[in-house]
Amino acid sequence: MHKKEPFIINRLKSFGFAFKGMLILLKTEASIQVQVGIAILVTFAGFYFNISKTEWMAQVIMIGLVLSIEGVNTAVEAIADFVHPDYHKKIGLIKDVAAGAVFIASIAALIIAGIIYLPKFI
Numbered sequence: 001m002h003k004k005e006p007f008i009i010n011r012l013k014s015f016g017f018a019f020k021g022m023l024i025l026l027k028t029e030a031s032i033q034v035q036v037g038i039a040i041l042v043t044f045a046g047f048y049f050n051i052s053k054t055e056w057m058a059q060v061i062m063i064g065l066v067l068s069i070e071g072v073n074t075a076v077e078a079i080a081d082f083v084h085p086d087y088h089k090k091i092g093l094i095k096d097v098a099a100g101a102v103f104i105a106s107i108a109a110l111i112i113a114g115i116i117y118l119p120k121f122i
């Protein structure tokens with residue numbers, strides 16, 4: 001059990017751990033780095049094409065969704081490798097399913113990107 005500390009100190013500490021986790025993801029995960037790169041590109045595109053407030057909201061939600069699910073996917077992979085470092089069919093299934101979740105979010109993000117930007121080209 002943790003030492004009893006004031007509520008606000010505990011909340012601040014949790015915030016610090018979460019921030020540390022985000023930095024670990026950004027520094028070590030190639031897929032997150034690629035996704036952040038895409039997020040930066042579409043943010044520039046948003047300004048360039050002067051997209052509407054609603055389009056910005058959809059874009060920000062999709063960026064957050066893809067990055068956060070990718071973060072959870074990374075955690076699932078780490079747990080899988082920790083509990084069973086050797087090859088196992090079940091571990092393969094667990095990792096594939098976690099990756100599938102990222103895939104679903106990415107398809108949704110692509111569709112949203114199409115809805116926002118395709119009309120600007122045709």
Ligand SMILES: Nc1ncnc2c1ncn2[C@@H]1O[C@H](COP(=O)(O)OP(=O)(O)OP(=O)(O)O)[C@@H](O)[C@H]1O
Nearest residue numbers: 031073077084085086087088089091092095096099
């Ligand atoms: N221990 C294992 N047992 C069985 N199959 C595995 C195992 N480790 C990985 N795999 C298979 O290899 C795939 C890739 O796993 P890996 O841990 O290398 O993820 P990754 O490609 O690095 O993912 P990301 O790019 O999201 O970090 C898994 O989806 C799974 O199909």
